[in-house]
Amino acid sequence: MTANEFDIIDKYFKRLRVESNAVVLGPGDDCAVLSIPTGHELCVSTDTLIEGVHFPEDAPAEIAVSRTMAANLSDLAAMGAEPHAFVLAITMPSADERWLESCSEELSRNIQQYAIPLVGGNLAKGELSLTVTVMGTVPAGESITRSGAKPGDEVYVTGSLGDAAKGLELQRSGIEEGFLVDRYRAPTPRLQAGMGLRGLASAMIDISDGLMSEVGHICASKGYGAEIMMDAIPLSAELLKATELVTATRMALFSGDDYELCFTAAPSKREAIKALSGKLGLPMSRVGLIVDEPGINVRRADGSALPHDMTGYQHF
Amino acid sequence: MTANEFDIIDKYFKRLRVESNAVVLGPGDDCAVLSIPTGHELCVSTDTLIEGVHFPEDAPAEIAVSRTMAANLSDLAAMGAEPHAFVLAITMPSADERWLESCSEELSRNIQQYAIPLVGGNLAKGELSLTVTVMGTVPAGESITRSGAKPGDEVYVTGSLGDAAKGLELQRSGIEEGFLVDRYRAPTPRLQAGMGLRGLASAMIDISDGLMSEVGHICASKGYGAEIMMDAIPLSAELLKATELVTATRMALFSGDDYELCFTAAPSKREAIKALSGKLGLPMSRVGLIVDEPGINVRRADGSALPHDMTGYQHF
Numbered sequence: 001m002t003a004n005e006f007d008i009i010d011k012y013f014k015r016l017r018v019e020s021n022a023v024v025l026g027p028g029d030d031c032a033v034l035s036i037p038t039g040h041e042l043c044v045s046t047d048t049l050i051e052g053v054h055f056p057e058d059a060p061a062e063i064a065v066s067r068t069m070a071a072n073l074s075d076l077a078a079m080g081a082e083p084h085a086f087v088l089a090i091t092m093p094s095a096d097e098r099w100l101e102s103c104s105e106e107l108s109r110n111i112q113q114y115a116i117p118l119v120g121g122n123l124a125k126g127e128l129s130l131t132v133t134v135m136g137t138v139p140a141g142e143s144i145t146r147s148g149a150k151p152g153d154e155v156y157v158t159g160s161l162g163d164a165a166k167g168l169e170l171q172r173s174g175i176e177e178g179f180l181v182d183r184y185r186a187p188t189p190r191l192q193a194g195m196g197l198r199g200l201a202s203a204m205i206d207i208s209d210g211l212m213s214e215v216g217h218i219c220a221s222k223g224y225g226a227e228i229m230m231d232a233i234p235l236s237a238e239l240l241k242a243t244e245l246v247t248a249t250r251m252a253l254f255s256g257d258d259y260e261l262c263f264t265a266a267p268s269k270r271e272a273i274k275a276l277s278g279k280l281g282l283p284m285s286r287v288g289l290i291v292d293e294p295g296i297n298v299r300r301a302d303g304s305a306l307p308h309d310m311t312g313y314q315h316f
Numbered sequence: 317m318t319a320n321e322f323d324i325i326d327k328y329f330k331r332l333r334v335e336s337n338a339v340v341l342g343p344g345d346d347c348a349v350l351s352i353p354t355g356h357e358l359c360v361s362t363d364t365l366i367e368g369v370h371f372p373e374d375a376p377a378e379i380a381v382s383r384t385m386a387a388n389l390s391d392l393a394a395m396g397a398e399p400h401a402f403v404l405a406i407t408m409p410s411a412d413e414r415w416l417e418s419c420s421e422e423l424s425r426n427i428q429q430y431a432i433p434l435v436g437g438n439l440a441k442g443e444l445s446l447t448v449t450v451m452g453t454v455p456a457g458e459s460i461t462r463s464g465a466k467p468g469d470e471v472y473v474t475g476s477l478g479d480a481a482k483g484l485e486l487q488r489s490g491i492e493e494g495f496l497v498d499r500y501r502a503p504t505p506r507l508q509a510g511m512g513l514r515g516l517a518s519a520m521i522d523i524s525d526g527l528m529s530e531v532g533h534i535c536a537s538k539g540y541g542a543e544i545m546m547d548a549i550p551l552s553a554e555l556l557k558a559t560e561l562v563t564a565t566r567m568a569l570f571s572g573d574d575y576e577l578c579f580t581a582a583p584s585k586r587e588a589i590k591a592l593s594g595k596l597g598l599p600m601s602r603v604g605l606i607v608d609e610p611g612i613n614v615r616r617a618d619g620s621a622l623p624h625d626m627t628g629y630q631h632f
Contacts, residue, residue, distance in 0.1 A: 030394035078346035133449035
């Protein structure tokens with residue numbers, strides 16, 4: 001160790017301060033003090049990413065930071081919330097100056113891009129991990145929960161699925177760049193889509209553990225089920241170039257890390273969703289239907305059901 | 317591992333849900349949704365405690381949880397904020413059922429005692445650590461920062477200092493109970509005192525790294541200094557029974573973990589502070605004075621300055 005906690009914060013994190021109406025008092029006191037716009041509620045989520053589990057060992061700091069930020073911001077997106085502020089707790093084995101410099105740069109990029117100020121943090125000695133607690137605001141009563149879906153609602157996903165799973169595979173084989181690897185390394189939280197879907201989506205969740213698992217969460221609370229049309233699942237041209245259709249589909253259904261949104265909406269919202277998709281330049285694909293019966297079936301074009309298990313990613 | 321993340325949450329954390337006006341939507345969705353009372357600001361802080369660093373290896377879960385909660389709630393106290401909600405990220409090497417059971421019980425005790433709902437969390441595989449992000453509310457403009465002290469303001473501390481340092485020493489020698497050990501294991505965040513000091517204290521900080529270090533933080537931003545009266549530093553009878561006066565004083569000045577509050581106030585506030593202290597049954601001892609000159613001197617009764625260094629606890 002060459003520096004203490006205060007020195008490290010001064011050197012690498014002080015520069016990250018930005019002006020924001022949200023922030024009455026920034027980092028450096030016992031707490032940050034935030035103002036919350038009148039008539040709004042606060043959405044809060046926390047996510048820890050650990051070296052060797054959620055990002056590769058000896059990965060560049062950019063990957064650790066961008067994946068941690070994406071995982072957290074994606075939770076805001078999935079509520080329809082607007083980014084407000086975040087705090088970051090880092091544990092690291094030693095004060096690695098190169099890592100800290102890259103970490104600071106990538107944080108700065110995220111702070112600018114998503115207009116979300118870093119308002120506090122903690123630095124402690126331990127194995128490398130990042131815990132972000134993210135806060136967002138939403139007009140009171142307009143947050144989009146997981147539990148609002150009804151039978152007859154249609155199931156949508158944003159973007160394309162399975163890319164991050166293939167990207168991780170490629171990265172493990174030594175490939176460091178390209179669309180698929182980037183989709184794993186620096187996923188895009190779908191914040192504009194999430195906010196745009198207020199009043200349109202009846203339920204929403206982000207896809208961190210695989211589509212099947214997330215649709216399961218949407219159905220679980222009410223005992224509903226879903227019919228998913230295999231052919232409708234959006235697969236990128238890059239994924240289809242890199243792997244066979246059957247593998248690509250499996251990755252899209254069961255692999256996580258894409259951080260796209262899965263949402264449901266009444267059929268009457270189709271046109272509005274199409275318009276939003278066009279405005280944002282982000283595909284929103286209708287992939288299925290919520291039904292009254294429990295269980296999630298993936299149907300081939302001929303109507304036959306694909307065998308599957310529903311475990312998704314196991315954290316333990 | 318015998319259980320996955322969702323099973324563990326179901327078994328040990330679901331029972332922790334409590335009714336609260338603060339909570340529009342509790343744990344289990346992408347985010348919790350909180351309502352913030354009109355005219356209030358939100359105070360936010362995050363703190364990580366790691367096994368073997370911030371609590372002893374193989375310590376009972378109660379110690380890990382109570383110390384993590386105290387460290388975080390104490391940050392709210394130091395702003396004059398009222399507890400509103402918290403999220404908890406745990407990393408642990410395996411799903412240790414006994415540890416999880418004790419963890420859940422101690423969390424429940426904290427949730428009840430401090431009327432603060434747990435609204436979200438994260439569970440991941442890693443070395444044992446707990447990261448809490450705590451949120452509190454304060455009437456807009458009334459939070460008490462570190463930077464508001466002026467020369468002529470008097471320096472106060474709540475409770476008694478040095479107990480936790482001695483408690484840790486005793487615990488390391490195998491002593492498992494008693495006032496001093498409890499002061500280390502389960503410090504009391506001074507929330508009522510913090511809230512009561514709104515409008516009275518000009519600056520406030522919690523004592524996690526030792527009185528000298530904290531007074532240093534209060535003085536640092538404006539380049540002020542302080543004169544501390546050694547004889548006025550509150551030492552508990554238990555500490556004085558367990559160690560010599562000189563050691564007790566050193567612990568009070570330089571050791572952390574007491575989670576008492578250090579605050580400054582104009583001399584005109586003496587009576588009001590005395591009244592608050594009486595009402596809460598919590599000593600608030602006047603221990604010094606803010607001065608125009610940088611540097612913090614500890615004076616013996618004869619006026620001579622105690623030699624000291626000002627490093628406090630080094631996190632790295």
